[in-house]
Amino acid sequence: MRVGFIGLGVMGANMARHLANAGQLTTIWNRTRATADELGQALGVPVADSPAALAKSCDVIITCVSADKDILEMIDAIAPELTDQHTVIDTSTVGADTAEIIGERLAKTKTAFLDAPLTGGSEGAEAGTLVVMVGGDEAVLDAMRPALEPFSSRISYFGPVGNGQRAKAVNQVIVAGIVQAVSDGLSFAAASGLDTDELLPVLIGGAAGSRLLERRGARLLENDFAPGFKLALHHKDLLLCQRLLKGLDVSLPTVEMTIKHYERLMADGYGEEDITALYRLKRALFETGNQRSL
Incomplete structure (x- = not known):
């Protein structure tokens, strides 16, 4: 499993750190390149030149951004490289309707998608004890647990895409x-x-x-x-x-x-x-x- 991580804010940087420590992290990307370069150097993980380049180098893409428009922009940016061999896991907090739109878009390339928002705050991200609320295909979740477990203490399934949100x-x-x-x-x-x-x-x-x-x-x-x-x-x-x-x-x-x-x-x-x-x-x-x- 090759995991790429997009969005290295307070939450994302700590989540990426736990993935790297678990040997799961392949590459990272952040809108502010200096932030990504600093974390990449600390973790010994390469920084992708673009979201699309990250998608090309990974089969699992985890996103953690701030708002609906941000995640929709990221999906548009990685879409050209997505195939039925990819899984996108969005851990942002966005609208349930936005998660459903993403699911529909990714279905066109047969890319699996989980909406997987978090609770636990920055303290939970730092400690690796976040709680993950997941919507999507339960079989996909079962396959993706190794990509979620390094930064979480509980992963709960709530049904179809949108229900995580x-x-x-x-x-x-x-x-x-x-x-x-x-x-x-x-x-x-x-x-x-x-x-x-x-x-x-x-x-x-x-x-x-x-x-x-x-x-x-x-x-x-x-x-x-x-x-x-x-x-x-x-x-x-x-x-x-x-x-x-x-x-x-x-x-x-x-x-x-x-x-x-x-x-x-x-x-x-x-x-x-x-x-x-x-x-x-x-x-x-x-x-x-x-x-x-x-």
Whole structure:
């Protein structure tokens, strides 16, 4: 199995590193060539001159990009080199309809396709413990597990192409609820004058515990919003959720509220910070002269 990797951001670079350590990685490509060259040198893996060149040198192509338009551009770029001997695995978070379009395009060259978005954030990518939600042919997934296992702790199958993205959408709705609750609760605690150093382990160990609270609660209280998962990316994902919900003729308050809050923060220049930057807005509710509802 010759695996090529496209998209070397925070997530992709770590995923590629685990593949290289497992002896699976053949070549890499990234829109910013300097990023690819630096990682390629560190891993001892060649950098392709183009996405098409990467496809020509591999039989498995894993993509990890930011948005629907980006993955569609990559599919167009590699399409001339694709055959029935290739498998494309997209780990990006995009629309379920976009995944279905890709599946239809690749079917024309009899290229196998899995939509396989991830959860676990940058911490999971670094540790190799990502959870993969897969849509596509289950037999293809079984054959491709060796290309997914080096960076994952769980691989779950959800049915046809598009269902991986639907599962990820559910995940992102729940994440929105958690970040809202954590930001509300810790803002309330700080404004109440509680010893948050004492309170935080109590919350983590009790019914209010969550991975977000455990990993980022202390940083949040110190106004450290270095990104694990960028606010602007979660905003993009929630717009995808909103699109799916519209198809079901449903509007979820948590989704609508979080989109609105994120847009306010993005307008103030905080889109590249972690999703826990929502705490900025929540703390303002308790400040003198800001006693208003968000």
